[in-house]
Amino acid sequence: MEDSHTSFSFSLPDRHVVLITLSAISLGWYVVLWSIGLVGWRTARRRYRLRPRSPLASASASAAPGVSILRPLKGLDTNLYENIESTFTQEYPNFEILLSVADEHDQALPVVRDLISKYPNVDAKVIIGEEVVGVNPKVNNLIRSYRQAANDIIWVIDSNISVAPGTLARSIDALEGPPSSSSTPLQKRVGLVHHVPLASANEGYFGASVEEAFLNTNHAKMYLAINTVAIESCVVGKSNLYRRSDLERVNGSLKPKPNSADCELEPENHGLAAFGRFLAEDNMIASALWHELGLRHDLSCDIAHNAIGKMSLSDYIWRRVRWIRVRKHMVMAATIIEPFTESFVMSLIAAASLRHLFGLAPWLFLPVHHLVWLWIDLDVYASLAGHSIPADKRWAFIVAYSIRELLALPIWFLGVIGNEVVWRGKKYEVLRAGEIKRTKGSAIFNGWLGGWRRRSNDTNAYEPLPLVHE
Template sequence: MPRAAVLTAAIYLVLYGAVWALCLLGWRAAQRYKKPPRLIMPEGVLGVTIIRPLCGLDTNLYNALESTMKLDYPKFEILFTVQDEEDESVPVVKMLMQKYPDVKTRLIIDPRNVGVNPKINNLLGAFEQAQYDLLWVVDATISFVPGILRQSVEAFIGQRDVEAAHIAPQRGDVGLVHHVPFAVAHQRTWGSLVEQAFLNTTHAKMYLAINTLAIDSCVMGKSNLYSRTNIAALSTPSQTLRNLSEPPSGLAAFAPFLAEDNMIALALWHQLGLRHAMTSDVALDFLGSLSIWDYVQRRARWIRVRKRMTPFLVVALEPFTESILSGLCAAWAMNNLFHWSASLVFVCHMSAWIIVDVAVCRALERNVTSTGVSLAAWVLREALALPIWIYGICGNTIVWRGRRYRVLSSGEAKIA
């Protein structure tokens, strides 16, 4: 066997071992996702402003927003934000405000536009009008169990004094609390079932593993809790905005980026030295009717954004963290190095992979309504992983909420 082939096989087995280490770390991290204990919070707890940016009638909108009204926490307000008073979500918000008159809520309508990111534009008014410094930004499709806010504030404060927790953060303190998304296929189409299989297995496994290692920021913006004071202290990572005579800071500084959640989390980590924390809760993400093409476009969209914001080597290695390609490479390497049956190695690999994925899903659904994962959808998800990566890596334009954008080499986006 040529030396080059032997070296290639050996290098791949090292990579293969690292991939499996991540898989098992994610599985181990998922085991702590049992029903959290009820915390007895003192009367002097930090107040929290919950912000729910809305645009149109998202799937299961009423129930998702109603879960905010039922939170088990002594001191919070809810701000529903839209950019257009004719937005279809407004009647839903008004129904909830009428049903729960004792819950402190406000509807904010603010049409300002400071950049290409519609979510940043929608959050501006709420950030300015929030009563409390501690902000919890939650996407419209997300629902949760009542005790999640208690757990999140506890994770944010840690060992710090309550009064100083958001005023004078020290390097190494927690600056952001987030939650792993757990998908519920509210409408069981093939696209939504494949998306559910992705989020509840591969994505959850790797998300938990990377955040357990905590080498760098890895945050998805569906449910994020942080301090407004800390956000205001951030400078813009935008090359374009930094060239201005007065570069914006705070929330508006992230308006040129579509992945504002990732950019804000990175800035908290690197600019302020604040780490991130997770709780033993999930953010229930209700999925609407998706076709397979919708799923492909959704995954390709974030590959195209990520390749502009992440070192290319990291993005290039992503396909080798997927089950089929990693299994095929491992089978080839073990056959060449040890003369093991390639077919047997691949079958054992895929069997172990699905066992770990199912275990992760079952662990995460312990404290929510069980949804499971369709085996056929899981197989289709795995088969589509490499073609979607190739499709995503070959383009720079994306479509988000009906609008086309071009992602620049700086990571910023322009309307195409």
């Protein structure tokens, strides 16, 4: 009896110590996440509220580096005419535009030809016909334009993106960097310039509104914070600018390369063609430049304006599921901790910790947390957009924002339990490092999932193609 009592008396302090320790760790994590969010908020305010005109905008053609703008097209995207026109109206003296389509009957071609006629002084070409170098249809569509580009600097812009007239000039400023000074240590060279996406949903689809609320607030805030801290590559491929001479030295292995170019590699084993095996080729290109060549990334003070078309709530959910399944094969650790970076889960953990450590009632803490978090996110939106959310849309936006927050954890669970993704009606299996392969069978998931999921109206309007050797 005495031994039993002694054992029991020692178990209580042990349990208390464990709870105190876990609560302190959880509260520390909460502070870290808030700090990261505030870095993103501060970056949005400082970098995006003022967009100065670049000196290159009024320079002579001989004084500005040549740029080849590559736009892969398929079908009639939302605001396609305005999206493509935004590249014709760049305030930059030395660029060409290569517009690529896989099919000579593509619906985008009349739009392209109309713009070429409207801007006869712009060096623009249409390249028809794809070259299959892998499973990724965007890469297959781009490869001929990439090889025919006249300039070393390449700017790849998705078809659903429009940009401000000064974007290219400011991006070249970021890519070239300031002149080096012998009195200061040299930084790593910039290998890639990218632009934070800013979405707009104007067609009344609820899924599009949820996507808009996600991209323009929490996603933008964390994206800016991670790229400000810059301890790892983090790039969305809506609008990326890099040098072809750098891309020709990498192959997606993420293993450091020697300083000399790898001239002995076969064409399909390096350069753009090497990334045809990845679903997220844009992210892998950025990671390859970062890890294989030791180059850093930079953001200009511009946005990539993403017009979202017809996206239902189901489309939104399965789009997020797809990218979670890709990310977990690329950055497993970051994917596993993802739920603990979301406001809803993080606030519940912090509320429990504060109650245990200080006796603070959750009903006092949680409303304050969510109101301040929302205010920060709305201010990030205002910094990027250049204006606050219009008063007549504010409550609808907050509803979409709240639905996004509540869906984040269920979507994460759905994403981590599988490896298959449906992309434009066809099924793929995600492999190591984000590579993909076509899988046999129906493109729709079996069971109750198949009954609920509809064909995705993804904003990335590329039709997947079979593997070269299937």
